[in-house]
Amino acid sequence: MRLIGRRFASEFFATPVAWSLTASRPGRTVRSYSFLPEGRMSGFDRRRFLGASLATCGAAWAWPSAVRSEEEKKQAAATATAAGDIIGPPTLFLTWHQDPTTSMVVQWIGPDAPSSDTIAYATVDTPLWQTARPILKPFPNTDLKVYRCELTGLKPATEYQFTIGKDARALRFRTMPQKATDTFQWVSGGDAGVDVHAVNTNRIAAKQEPYFALIAGDLAYDNGRSPKTFIKYLENYRSTMIDKHGRLIPMVSCIGNHEVDGGYQGTRERSPQYLSVFDGLFKDTTYGVLDIGDFFSLVLLDTDHIAPIEGEQTNWLEATLRERQDRSHLIVANHVPAYPSYRSDQGSKEKTGTGEMNRKHWCPLFEKYNVDVVLEHHDHTFKRTHPLKNGLVDKHGVLYLGDGSWGKLRAPKTPAERPYLAAVSQSYHMTVHRMEGEQRFHVALDEDGKLADVCMTSGKRPQRRV
Numbered sequence: 001m002r003l004i005g006r007r008f009a010s011e012f013f014a015t016p017v018a019w020s021l022t023a024s025r026p027g028r029t030v031r032s033y034s035f036l037p038e039g040r041m042s043g044f045d046r047r048r049f050l051g052a053s054l055a056t057c058g059a060a061w062a063w064p065s066a067v068r069s070e071e072e073k074k075q076a077a078a079t080a081t082a083a084g085d086i087i088g089p090p091t092l093f094l095t096w097h098q099d100p101t102t103s104m105v106v107q108w109i110g111p112d113a114p115s116s117d118t119i120a121y122a123t124v125d126t127p128l129w130q131t132a133r134p135i136l137k138p139f140p141n142t143d144l145k146v147y148r149c150e151l152t153g154l155k156p157a158t159e160y161q162f163t164i165g166k167d168a169r170a171l172r173f174r175t176m177p178q179k180a181t182d183t184f185q186w187v188s189g190g191d192a193g194v195d196v197h198a199v200n201t202n203r204i205a206a207k208q209e210p211y212f213a214l215i216a217g218d219l220a221y222d223n224g225r226s227p228k229t230f231i232k233y234l235e236n237y238r239s240t241m242i243d244k245h246g247r248l249i250p251m252v253s254c255i256g257n258h259e260v261d262g263g264y265q266g267t268r269e270r271s272p273q274y275l276s277v278f279d280g281l282f283k284d285t286t287y288g289v290l291d292i293g294d295f296f297s298l299v300l301l302d303t304d305h306i307a308p309i310e311g312e313q314t315n316w317l318e319a320t321l322r323e324r325q326d327r328s329h330l331i332v333a334n335h336v337p338a339y340p341s342y343r344s345d346q347g348s349k350e351k352t353g354t355g356e357m358n359r360k361h362w363c364p365l366f367e368k369y370n371v372d373v374v375l376e377h378h379d380h381t382f383k384r385t386h387p388l389k390n391g392l393v394d395k396h397g398v399l400y401l402g403d404g405s406w407g408k409l410r411a412p413k414t415p416a417e418r419p420y421l422a423a424v425s426q427s428y429h430m431t432v433h434r435m436e437g438e439q440r441f442h443v444a445l446d447e448d449g450k451l452a453d454v455c456m457t458s459g460k461r462p463q464r465r466v
Contacts, residue, residue: 087171088164089147091234093241094250097280100176100212101156101293104250106149106164107277109139109231117165119149124159124172140272142227148280156293157182159247172247176211180295180328181437188214189430190256190335190377191404193221194232197428198407200447202240207449208432209243214298216377217256217305217335218404222273224261230273253278254300255286256335256378257353264352266306287313289320296329296435299371301362303336303378309357317362321369328438330372337376338363339391339420341383341403341412353378359391366398372440372457375431377404381412382444382452384423391420399457401442405429427452 089108097105106119122129134149154160156178161170177184187210192198205213220226220233241249257263259274268275268286281288286302299320307313324330338358339345345355358376366374367389382405387397403412405428412424428447433440438459444452 086239087169088167090238091231092164092171092238092248093234094173094248095252095278095280096212096250096290097150098152099291099293100250101178102154102175103150103152104154104160104173104175105280106134106151106162108147109144109234109277110147112136112143112145117147119151119162119164121151121160121162123155124161127161137276139227139276144227146276148277150280172245173250174211174247176292178293180293183434183436184211185432185434186210186212186214187430187432188216188333188375188402189404189406190216190375190402191218191380191406191408192233193218193407194229194236195407197409197447199236199240201406201428201430202236204445204447204449205430206241206243206249208445209245209247210249210432212250212252213241213430214252214333214375215406216254216300216333216375216402216404217303218258218377218408219253219256219274221258223258223263224266224270224272224274227273252281252290252298252300254333254335255282255302255305257305260305264304265308268306271306285313285316287316289324291324295327297324297327297331299330299332301332301334303334303358304352305335310361314361314365318365318369321365321371325369329435329440330370331375332362332366332371332373333375334358334362335376335404336378337383337400337403338374339376339383339385339388339400339418340379341381341418341421341424342379342410345418363388363391363398370459371398372459373442374398374400375402376400377402379403379412380405380408380410382423382425382427382429382446383412383421384442384444384453384455385420386422388420393420399455401431401444401455423453425452 089110091110092108095105095107096103118131118133120129120131132149132151134147136145136147139146154175156175159172159174161172163170185208187205187208189201192215220230222230237251243249255271255274259271260266261270275282281290286306288300290298290300301317302313303309336353336355336358338355340355343354381403383403385400386393387395387399389397407428409426409428411426415421415424429444429452432443432445440457443454446452
């Protein structure tokens with residue numbers, strides 16, 4: 001697998017450093033770089049790649065504003081939810097229940113109001129204002145309400161503005177592009193929480209100007225029992241997850257153990273905070289699929305927190321993957337990793353939280369249906385596996401990324417201890433996913449914006465195996 005071209009940071013992600021797979025000067029090419037078939041650079045090429053990138057613009061993989069002192073980090077956390085300069089409700093966030101190319105869901109949590117505020121919305125370029133009213137539902141274990149308004153019939157790849165109630169100040173969002181030929185990027189991670197590290201990672205994520213953020217489990221660490229903690233998480237997200245153009249960054253998620261009272265084998269009633277705002281996508285089950293146009297499917301799974309892995313969910317997963325073999329991008333996300341980087345990879349009597357059931361029931365399906373990438377978390381490290389098939393390194397196998405250190409951290413096992421690991425580090429991080437046609441670049445950045453890892457995947461399912 002080889003890619004030659006030039007991508008600068010203004011086009012790839014928001015750092016002042018050149019993303020160059022071919023470094024060039026006017027009139028001549030200086031040096032090119034290639035990825036190995038399994039989706040990673042050789043050590044030699046990776047060193048040349050980074051060296052040329054640094055030399056091209058004379059900076060590190062970080063923004064000057066992102067590398068802050070400890071005191072500045074503490075201050076950022078202390079002021080993250082200060083609502084003085086926040087437009088609209090401090091818990092406001094966007095998400096989706098259906099195709100993100102033509103819809104957007106506006107949500108917030110607040111006091112019960114006799115008449116809910118009207119939402120007015122229009123495109124930015126040619127405003128033709130329309131209005132919609134949110135519906136109200138209880139925010140469990142409080143006197144507060146969840147306000148929800150789904151906007152439909154929107155134009156793909158379009159920037160919108162909207163206002164809430166009598167506040168004339170407009171906020172912005174953008175719908176997703178509709179075609180695989182469009183280039184776009186999004187970010188992912190897991191295990192966030194509400195402390196300074198999660199806030200720092202939020203800020204780095206927002207600087208990438210992503211179309212959305214996927215938080216794959218353990219968002220607030222409310223444990224199904226603390227509405228206050230969940231609200232704090234939403235306040236942090238609202239105050240930091242907005243790009244430099246003033247666009248709110250929608251949040252997509254799947255469920256983790258810290259969304260459920262008891263962690264595993266619970267019921268919907270034991271995840272009251274999480275499901276009060278994400279039950280639009282997870283109306284009947286705590287797993288589902290978000291289809292973006294006809295080129296990108298994001299499959300979101302429940303690793304035995306409410307829905308058992310074995311049985312109905314696995315049957316649904318196979319049917320879902322089989323029906324989406326024509327997608328340019330087929331990505332799965334779940335919380336507990338099949339291939340952990342910290343916890344034991346051996347089963348226990350309970351078989352919960354170890355990945356054993358994932359490996360038994362799901363990994364064969366990922367391999368059979370040529371899933372491009374599996375995003376998994378829970379272990380609080382950065383990790384990238386080798387492409388794996390039957391648990392062994394295979395250039396035609398499935399790549400597993402993540403391990404959940406958006407705001408939580410542990411020391412990982414080494415590749416010598418876990419041979420399926422290709423790269424690990426003890427870093428708070430999130431990953432930028434850059435989609436270009438049928439190619440995907442995965443760039444892990446730590447909480448200060450420094451490069452933790454880079455790899456590439458490519459290929460459409462019908463042509464992927466040779």
